Amino acid sequence: MDITDFYDTFFEEAEELLTDMERYLLELNLEEPDAEQLNAIFRTAHSIKGGAGTFGFEALQKTTHLFENLLDHARHGELNLRRDIVDIFLETKDMLNDQLTAYRNGEEPDQEAFERICKTLQQLAEEEIKARGDGSPGAPASQPQAQTREAETEAAGEGEPAASLLIALLGISEENRALLVEELEQFGTVIAQSGDAERYEVELETTTSAADIESVMCFIIEPEQIETRSATPSAAAAAEDTSPASQAAEPESKAAAEPIAASGASEAAEQAPSSQTTAPELAQPVEPQKPMEPKKTASKPPAKPKGGAENSSIRVSVEKVDQIINLVGELIITQSMLDQTVSQLDGVTNGSLVNGMSLLQRNARDLQEAVMSIRMIPMDFVFSRFPRVVRETSSKLGKEIELHTEGESTELDKSLTERIIDPLTHLVRNSLDHGIEKPEEREALGKPRVGHLTLSARHQGGNIIIEVKDDGAGLNREKLLAKARESGLSVSDSMTDDEVWQLIFAAGFSTAKEVTDVSGRGVGMDVVKRNIQGLGGSVQIMSTAGQGTTIRIVLPLTLAILDGMSIKVGDEIFILPLSTVLQSLQPTKADLYEMAGEDLVLRMRDEYLPVIAVHDALDVEGAQTDPLRSIAVIVQGEGRRYALLIDDLIGQQQVVVKNLETNYRKVPGVSAATILGDGRVALILDIAGLHHLSQRKKEARQTSLDTSAKPLPTSTEVALS
Amino acid sequence: MSRLTSDALSATEGENQQFLVFSLGEEEYAIDILKVQEILGYENVTRIANAPDFIKGVTNLRGVIVPIVDLRIKFHLDKVEYGGQTVVIVVNVFDRIVGIVVDGVSDVMTLTPNQIKPAPELGMSMSSDFLKGLGSLENRMLVLVDIDRLLTSKEMALVEQVEQVAG
Numbered sequence: 001m002d003i004t005d006f007y008d009t010f011f012e013e014a015e016e017l018l019t020d021m022e023r024y025l026l027e028l029n030l031e032e033p034d035a036e037q038l039n040a041i042f043r044t045a046h047s048i049k050g051g052a053g054t055f056g057f058e059a060l061q062k063t064t065h066l067f068e069n070l071l072d073h074a075r076h077g078e079l080n081l082r083r084d085i086v087d088i089f090l091e092t093k094d095m096l097n098d099q100l101t102a103y104r105n106g107e108e109p110d111q112e113a114f115e116r117i118c119k120t121l122q123q124l125a126e127e128e129i130k131a132r133g134d135g136s137p138g139a140p141a142s143q144p145q146a147q148t149r150e151a152e153t154e155a156a157g158e159g160e161p162a163a164s165l166l167i168a169l170l171g172i173s174e175e176n177r178a179l180l181v182e183e184l185e186q187f188g189t190v191i192a193q194s195g196d197a198e199r200y201e202v203e204l205e206t207t208t209s210a211a212d213i214e215s216v217m218c219f220i221i222e223p224e225q226i227e228t229r230s231a232t233p234s235a236a237a238a239a240e241d242t243s244p245a246s247q248a249a250e251p252e253s254k255a256a257a258e259p260i261a262a263s264g265a266s267e268a269a270e271q272a273p274s275s276q277t278t279a280p281e282l283a284q285p286v287e288p289q290k291p292m293e294p295k296k297t298a299s300k301p302p303a304k305p306k307g308g309a310e311n312s313s314i315r316v317s318v319e320k321v322d323q324i325i326n327l328v329g330e331l332i333i334t335q336s337m338l339d340q341t342v343s344q345l346d347g348v349t350n351g352s353l354v355n356g357m358s359l360l361q362r363n364a365r366d367l368q369e370a371v372m373s374i375r376m377i378p379m380d381f382v383f384s385r386f387p388r389v390v391r392e393t394s395s396k397l398g399k400e401i402e403l404h405t406e407g408e409s410t411e412l413d414k415s416l417t418e419r420i421i422d423p424l425t426h427l428v429r430n431s432l433d434h435g436i437e438k439p440e441e442r443e444a445l446g447k448p449r450v451g452h453l454t455l456s457a458r459h460q461g462g463n464i465i466i467e468v469k470d471d472g473a474g475l476n477r478e479k480l481l482a483k484a485r486e487s488g489l490s491v492s493d494s495m496t497d498d499e500v501w502q503l504i505f506a507a508g509f510s511t512a513k514e515v516t517d518v519s520g521r522g523v524g525m526d527v528v529k530r531n532i533q534g535l536g537g538s539v540q541i542m543s544t545a546g547q548g549t550t551i552r553i554v555l556p557l558t559l560a561i562l563d564g565m566s567i568k569v570g571d572e573i574f575i576l577p578l579s580t581v582l583q584s585l586q587p588t589k590a591d592l593y594e595m596a597g598e599d600l601v602l603r604m605r606d607e608y609l610p611v612i613a614v615h616d617a618l619d620v621e622g623a624q625t626d627p628l629r630s631i632a633v634i635v636q637g638e639g640r641r642y643a644l645l646i647d648d649l650i651g652q653q654q655v656v657v658k659n660l661e662t663n664y665r666k667v668p669g670v671s672a673a674t675i676l677g678d679g680r681v682a683l684i685l686d687i688a689g690l691h692h693l694s695q696r697k698k699e700a701r702q703t704s705l706d707t708s709a710k711p712l713p714t715s716t717e718v719a720l721s
Numbered sequence: 722m723s724r725l726t727s728d729a730l731s732a733t734e735g736e737n738q739q740f741l742v743f744s745l746g747e748e749e750y751a752i753d754i755l756k757v758q759e760i761l762g763y764e765n766v767t768r769i770a771n772a773p774d775f776i777k778g779v780t781n782l783r784g785v786i787v788p789i790v791d792l793r794i795k796f797h798l799d800k801v802e803y804g805g806q807t808v809v810i811v812v813n814v815f816d817r818i819v820g821i822v823v824d825g826v827s828d829v830m831t832l833t834p835n836q837i838k839p840a841p842e843l844g845m846s847m848s849s850d851f852l853k854g855l856g857s858l859e860n861r862m863l864v865l866v867d868i869d870r871l872l873t874s875k876e877m878a879l880v881e882q883v884e885q886v887a888g
């Protein structure tokens with residue numbers, strides 16, 4: 001077994017720990033820091049340091065070490081946390097993240113950045129901790145081990161004395177054992193070690209709690225491979241006795257531990273002296289870690305066992321989950337095929353079969369739901385990054401803003417959560433920059449100084465609704481209209497508020513008086529809208545002048561299932577995403593207008609919509625070609641509306657989206673495929689693509705009529721020939 | 722041609738190979754049996770608009786969408802009929818699953834290396850690039866199709882080709 005095998009585990013866990021750290025740091029109440037939270041922050045740094053030390057990630061280890069020192073002072077109340085200190089901590093966290101990424105890519109982290117952050121941290125330690133004036137404690141972290149250790153023992157006053165722990169390593173091969181023992185030496189002094197591959201016992205004199213040791217070791221081995229307990233009850237007692245005695249606790253407890261080790265297994269006693277002498281040497285390279293350990297106080301709650309998370313969740317590759325979803329989809333289709341057959345049978349003579357079928361149907365649906373829920377992750381995954389965004393953006397803008405989140409537990413498909421982060425970040429920044437006013441302005445308006453930004457998520461039907469709500473100035477109708485005219489957009493004063501608000505999604509549109517580096521360049525909102533539409537969602541804006549703006553994103557819960565409208569053209573069935581369908585109507589002669597040549601438009605209220613004959617675009621034979629006998633479905637795609645001419649509407653149904661490109665290629669006018677209840681494949685139409693297709697067909701016909709045949713627009717999509 | 726001869730050479734050096742023999746019209750063709758995933762009847766194929774005529778469409782193979790290619794159209798056979806005998810051979814080529822329509826599947830043959838002869842330059846219907854060679858049996862001749870090359874070729878348009886510009 002190679003130690004590099006564990007790298008990935010370490011990276012993943014360290015990443016999670018850093019995320020936790022950031023969350024704790026942001027939640028921290030600076031006036032009254034919660035001891036529990038400070039401990040939690042300390043533990044995250046400590047765990048990362050432990051892992052980094054084991055794998056030899058030197059820069060990461062050193063940075064975390066310095067960081068951990070500061071955090072340790074903080075949790076003992078020796079360092080008064082201020083906002084700027086927390087900012088430095090956050091910066092350190094980012095730095096650690098960068099280092100982690102560098103190691104992950106097999107590179108060495110940026111040395112300059114590393115030195116800079118170390119200097120900052122050391123400086124902070126010197127300034128802040130010495131400034132407290134009580135002399136002895138809080139020596140800068142870079143000081144030699146012994147000195148720091150003494151100083152800190154002194155500072156802590158009643159620092160827990162070293163206790164003797166018996167650590168059993170189960171099922172560890174010989175070559176890995178040495179490595180693990182070396183790791184244990186970072187926590188204290190190894191007094192004795194013995195055993196075989198199956199069970200190897202190490203007696204360790206340490207001030208670190210058993211839980212902490214376990215949590216660090218879990219980076220390297222499975223939680224069930226390690227067992228810790230106090231060496232003997234008397235040892236613990238002896239160690240405890242020494243605690244109030246004096247600062248000499250350390251040598252004393254060492255003395256106490258020694259005889260106990262000797263009274264233990266005889267071979268352990270034999271090994272004890274040698275291991276004691278070698279221990280300090282071995283510990284040399286990782287020495288700086290040591291000063292931390294004596295400071296663990298008795299009041300420190302047991303570290304959250306790292307292994308605990310593994311019991312409640314497992315990591316599974318998305319591929320496996322998708323395969324299960326696929327198979328369940330198949331099961332549902334088979335079940336509905338059977339159902340059709342059974343429904344034709346006589347219910348009286350085949351009663352048990354019919355009953356069985358209804359049971360099967362229920363179970364299959366439950367199964368599908370359960371399987372789909374595997375891919376769902378809570379919105380917290382998305383929301384958790386915003387405290388940082390809000391904090392940084394607001395301080396950059398000189399605004400005071402409080403962030404509230406609601407509905408963090410609302411679940412959403414993983415692929416969607418990943419793709420909603422960017423648009424959402426943009427909307428949040430926009431609200432912070434343009435929405436919420438400066439504190440002085442707010443006071444002048446009689447509003448509370450502190451602006452509020454609320455992020456919320458909730459389920460509604462088959463959709464998730466995400467809202468970004470601020471209590472800022474709201475959108476300014478006149479300003480928007482004026483700006484729109486300036487940009488050459490066609491607007492009129494009679495436009496409804498809704499229509500005016502939608503203007504902010506027009507490309508190159510910004511109403512900010514000045515461009516800041518946060519937002520206001522006018523790029524982005526159009527991209528936001530396009531991205532959200534790309535996910536099958538929509539954006540709505542509600543705004544009241546002086547009271548704030550709410551931007552609402554409506555998204556489907558998953559990309560794997562789509563609410564579809566099945567339509568018929570000729571003998572073929574196609575699916576339209578229901579989210580694109582606005583309405584359907586029977587066109588009359590008065591509604592249809594012919595435009596130059598073949599183009600047909602449909603008038604709906606004040607709008608003229610391009611007409612796309614689906615049978616023409618997709619070459620369907622035997623379809624209704626007379627527009628007046630077709631049904632027109634008004635659809636929306638990429639911000640434009642079209643009228644599709646089809647033969648018939650069949651009905652709404654949920655369909656499982658299947659990728660066409662897995663085995664074939666992209667097909668123009670088609671976004672994906674699905675499997676219908678009878679096992680046939682139906683294509684899901686892509687509105688914008690369909691429009692391009694029909695345009696190109698018309699052009700092709702035109703050119704073939706023209707004698708001066710101009711070449712077809714080149715395209716990578718179609719072979720029209 | 723040098724590539725072909727080297728192919729034939731490597732085949733002579735190699736072990737006996739098994740081929741699945743199928744018919745297109747009167748002719749007998751064969752493909753490497755290891756490429757074959759399964760054999761289906763021809764049914765429920767959904768047409769894809771604006772695709773070349775030999776791409777019949779896509780079908781549902783246990784939840785996977787699989788394109789169906791009619792080799793008879795591709796090879797310009799006179800008679801293309803779909804009946805009870807029409808068979809789809811599902812092949813797996815570079816992790817892509819493709820169904821090919823043939824008139825019928827007859828048997829599985831083992832060819833020794835010296836039964837595989839290099840293919841001569843054929844007519845327009847099929848470039849010899851897509852042939853592994855000709856298999857000669859007592860009174861039969863099998864056209865050994867290099868299904869990998871054939872299905873990933875540009876003219877099959879089965880795979881997205883970045884630089885391909887159709888017009």
